[in-house]
Amino acid sequence: MSLDTSKVANSNRATAATPAKPSKLGGVAGWADERLGLATMAKKNLRKVFPDHWSFMLGEIALWSFVVLLLSGVFLTLWFNPSMGEVHYEGSYDQLRGIEMSEAMASTLNISFDVRGGLLMRQMHHWAAMLFIAAMMVHLLRVAFTGAFRKPREVNWVIGCVLLLLGTLEGFTGYSLPDDLLSGTGVRAADGFLKATPVVGSYMSFFLFGGEFPGDAIIPRLYIIHVLLIPGLLLGLIAAHMLLLVYHKHTQWAGPGRTEENVVGFPMLPVYAAKAGGFFFIVFGVSAIMGGLLTINPVWKFGPYDPTKVTAGSQPDWYMGWPDGLLRIMPGWESVLFGYTISWNVMIPILIVPPLMLMVLIMLPFIEAWITGDKREHHLLQRPRNAPTRTAVMVSLMTFYGLAWAAGGNDIIAIKLNASINQITYFMRVAVFVGPAIAFFVTRRWCISLQRHDNEKLLHGYETGVIMRSTEGGYTERHLPISEASAYTLTARERDEIYTVDGDTDANGVVAPGSRVQAVRASLSQKMFGHNVQKPTAEELEEAHHHAEHEHVLEAGLDHPADGHQFDGHSDHTVEDAPLRGH
């Protein structure tokens, strides 16, 4: 079949631009290049290849929502007054008129009720912050579950983890700024956390608040942290994150023509730039619609901060929920050593476990690389099932996170389910330990059985759903081989190599130096890979195909793939020469 390609849109295989007639574009580019020398860099990057997959979009949501945060945030700073000076509110919101409150709260109400589009921007800013952190978390999970954090991308993983930490702090400092009753309660709890720090606790509290809580310094200080310090760090780290992404080139899924040595996809200009740029407008537009339709943080309902008041159901923003949950389920342990108070009930859930979890997260690729001893570069993603232990570790961590988060809503759960808050708390105290262990075990076995399923598909083909009746009256399900492309994709993974210690002792029975460490490593490697199902070898495949041919002869009755409509007359196309499905 010949195609008339004359009408086809200009393909990217067009010949290189020739400086025949200086076009307008060429003129501008030339002017710029003579001063900035951009052509050398641009030539490589304008047509840089980006592979396509829906999961690669998650990090993009985080990136674009950060841009939305910058834009809407600048708008808010034009009216927000980060001062704790007391004023009488005289704005449009009736119920609070005449009430004494800080200028921060009054200007927040002013933005909400007296600046057109102000409430929209406030809500967009808050929703974009939610999107920012949620997208970072889901992106992190995608990277971890697919093994994208393996060499050479470990440093980018570390940067990403720090971005998540900074994003969380940025969120906390941001929602504390309006100085409303809810956020003030959160700030007071934070003061309690600071005071629980051994030795320097009360000093830290006094220095941060400029004296005794609440003082009049905390809002201006949080403000400058929120609008300058952390955004500056975020910008720098996001730039580094992107530069490394470009330098390493994006990972890709295995498939026909996609190897460890290449990257297949659309070029930056025009397709990827258009898709990514268009996606920016989508993220921006979605946050605008959310800001317009979905109320978030209605500070006018909470009222100004009053240190003697609190509302039932006080909760921080959702991403702070899991340490808050740990704080709730922690037993009330406190000890006095040599006359000094150590508040385990605050230190463990707030000052120890969250930083520890962050360290575990940061260390994941390094721990894995040490156990596997793998020093090769990895650019093809792994399906989660093909790394059962890693997947199980991640699901285990997610389970811990989820349970701790749920514990942070134990009061809400108790009210909604009409259950006892005490029982829920006791349950959670056990569940945060048992749940992750169960999740680890179930996930690992689940992955391994999925690996086994993949091998079945490779060796015996896929289940057609066609039941064959043999002459003896027995019933079997017909299996048909999967396509070459899918078979290749399923096998495009590495065989796991279990690390073994050789030469534990030398000829004289002297233990080699460092061998105990190596033995630990070998045993971890065994635990990590020992149960995994490896892909079939060439011989096994060969034998299975041979066997299948034999079967087919025995089960003869159909000499072509079955589509399930042989006998009901609903077959709307002939299947004589067509493969059934692109499996």
Added chain:
Amino acid sequence: MTDSHDHTPAVVEEPIANPGLPAHQWRPTDLDERAAKRAERQVAGFFGLSMVCAILFVVAYFTLEIGDNFDTFIGLGASTVALGLALGGALLFIGIGIIQWARKLMGDHEISELRHPAASSDADREATLEALSLGIEESGIGRRPLVRNTLLGAMGMMGLPAVVLLRDLGPTNAQVADAEKGTGLQHTIWKKGMRVVRDVVGTPIKASELEIGDLVNAAPEALFPTEANGYPEIEGVELQVQKAKGAIIIVKMEPDEIKAGEGRDNWTVDGVICYSKICTHVGCPISLYERTTHHVLCPCHQSTFDLADSAKVIFGPAHRPLPQLPLAVDEEGYLIAQADFNEPIGASYWEREKQ
């Protein structure tokens, strides 16, 4: 194993050989000029809709009032809803248009690019190391440890100004602590003879007016200075600080239900008992009272205290009981404090027991 061998990517192409990239498939818009024209009109249509939304935004901005109409439409202001929808539409339609353009009309050939190892070439590495060692050598930093060590020392000492500069962020607790003024973590504004007043209106409370089961959120009278009571003016930061520490709850229960703590036999007045309102966990004001059990629950982290039994912790993450304020009545029958709390109120801190 050589270093360069170490970096080679994992090979995965067995037991099935890589069939190579599938052939490119043309889209209807590539082959059919009419389909392409249709796609072109769609894209332009989206951009047009975006322009309409932008105009609607301006119209909504100038026509819809805000102010006291903040909840006219599904609990939100008509202005906020209209501006949000218009702005969202204007942005979304640009995004949808561009993506439609990319999907239907831009060239859709997937191309392949070779990767390069993240590491530099061996030659580059060697040259870099050579330059580095030459530079280090020429600086003499290795040969002159005195220079190196004093430089490190000087850099280290630079940390001192950086840290010391932050010292004036705030005073320390020791600097502000004053029992007379009620400042510092270990003191509050409560004093012998100070009346207990209602926390919003500032009126004193007669012990005889309280019914069994009542819980009153109360405050020290000094936070409501009048000419009659003679307390000095207090406002701004001082007021907030004292409010944050002085808040109390008074509860009236059957006198025989109270299990008075050691040495606290005369701290109650006819079944009226008083505790700090500030949770000993991380400092939330507690308030959820269950009169039949005398339990009070902190809404932040659910620490539960038994007010009949010296506010001991019976559930939750708090460790210490709520500090109790010793009560008495003055000659007019109003509740007064016998003294300040005998321990710091609120969250624990390192040197708490030392004070």
